[in-house]
Amino acid sequence: DLGAHPDHMAKEIDEQPGVVADVLARVRHRTADGSTWVGLGLPPFDRLAVVACGTSLHAGQVIANTVRSLGGVPTDTVVASEVEHVVLGPGTLVLAISQSGETADVLRALDRLDDRHPVLALTNHVHSSLARRADAVLDCHAGPEVGVAATKSFTAQVVVGVTAVVSALVASGRLEPSRAVALVDDLARLPERMAAAAVVAADRVPLLAATVRDAPGFLFLGRGPGLPYAAEGALKVKELSYRWAEASPAGELKHGPLALVDDGTPVVVVDHGDPRLQSAIAEVRARGGFVVTIGGAGSDVPAVARPADATDLAWGRSVAPWGPIEAVVPLQMLARELALQLGCDVDKPHDRARSVTVR
Numbered sequence: 060d061l062g063a064h065p066d067h068m069a070k071e072i073d074e075q076p077g078v079v080a081d082v083l084a085r086v087r088h089r090t091a092d093g094s095t096w097v098g099l100g101l102p103p104f105d106r107l108a109v110v111a112c113g114t115s116l117h118a119g120q121v122i123a124n125t126v127r128s129l130g131g132v133p134t135d136t137v138v139a140s141e142v143e144h145v146v147l148g149p150g151t152l153v154l155a156i157s158q159s160g161e162t163a164d165v166l167r168a169l170d171r172l173d174d175r176h177p178v179l180a181l182t183n184h185v186h187s188s189l190a191r192r193a194d195a196v197l198d199c200h201a202g203p204e205v206g207v208a209a210t211k212s213f214t215a216q217v218v219v220g221v222t223a224v225v226s227a228l229v230a231s232g233r234l235e236p237s238r239a240v241a242l243v244d245d246l247a248r249l250p251e252r253m254a255a256a257a258v259v260a261a262d263r264v265p266l267l268a269a270t271v272r273d274a275p276g277f278l279f280l281g282r283g284p285g286l287p288y289a290a291e292g293a294l295k296v297k298e299l300s301y302r303w304a305e306a307s308p309a310g311e312l313k314h315g316p317l318a319l320v321d322d323g324t325p326v327v328v329v330d331h332g333d334p335r336l337q338s339a340i341a342e343v344r345a346r347g348g349f350v351v352t353i354g355g356a357g358s359d360v361p362a363v364a365r366p367a368d369a370t371d372l373a374w375g376r377s378v379a380p381w382g383p384i385e386a387v388v389p390l391q392m393l394a395r396e397l398a399l400q401l402g403c404d405v406d407k408p409h410d411r412a413r414s415v416t417v418r
């Protein structure tokens with residue numbers, strides 16, 4: 060039932076604040092005391108390897124950044140179809156992420172891995188093939204996702220995943236419980252931030268999309284914790300609009316991607332308040348590129364209004380280890396709007412399936 064929404068993607072984008080609030084209500088009291096992790100019954104780990112594809116891989120990058128920066132745990136993010144080219148050391152926990160739990164590349168990757176690595180599944184389908192194969196399962200609790208392009212399942216994967224790793228870091232003594240409480244308190248403001256981001260984006264995105272819709276290709280830039288969101292923004296444009304969209308770390312721009320920037324080339328910058336993004340923005344503008352900043356206070360499509368007395372982890376003070384989660388809302392809305400203005404079906408893009416069960 061679409062209710063007042065024009066399509067499932069719009070509905071599922073809108074559902075995100077509610078999904079996050081629901082997830083946090085389930086896991087909040089079990090995060091800072093380590094009990095989420097203890098309840099999984101998995102052995103301790105020294106390294107983490109995330110295995111996933113597409114949007115789930117981007118969620119995995121956010122989770123890997125979190126465990127690395129908060130706990131100093133070495134992490135790998137592995138594209139599922141490339142798993143045979145990586146070597147996982149002893150003590151590695153495999154975190155396999157898949158909305159559907161049926162993506163063949165992910166299931167095959169697990170078959171190829173050495174059995175001694177415990178597997179934790181993060182999925183929206185707890186009775187899926189992935190869940191059956193795993194040693195322990197985390198449920199995303201995103202509810203049914205009908206639109207082919209993942210939206211709310213991404214956000215749910217991020218929130219369930221980062222709270223689970225925070226819990227694991229507390230349980231292993233790598234993170235102080237008081238720090239975990241502060242981090243979870245910051246996440247508790249996410250539903251409100253996402254809703255606010257959606258209101259601003261609804262106002263600004265249609266005109267932005269109209270300005271850039273005839274461009275043959277798009278560049279998405281980010282840095283550090285902002286990078287998975289830039290990659291996700293680019294993937295959404297590719298999947299929905301059938302346009303080239305490349306994501307690049309902002310610092311890599313000068314090593315190649317800048318050559319793609321010409322008069323009017325749209326360059327979407329995920330701005331999480333890192334001043335080093337400014338030099339990339341200046342380089343793009345010097346070549347005539349059309350810069351769209353998304354996220355930070357004062358950007359073209361802000362995802363956060365920073366109160367003058369902010370004492371939390373809001374951008375511009377210190378960046379949360381999971382980066383600018385709320386920035387995904389304007390990125391999803393931009394991709395959807397672009398696709399609609401180009402006459403594409405946002406719920407059923409051609410050649411795309413809800414889950415790819417072939418390899």
Ligand code: BG6
Nearest residue numbers: 112113114115157158159162415
């Ligand atoms: C792709 C879909 O083929 O599979 C992507 O088009 C999706 O949108 C990816 O992110 C992974 O799917 P899943 O179900 O494993 O998360």
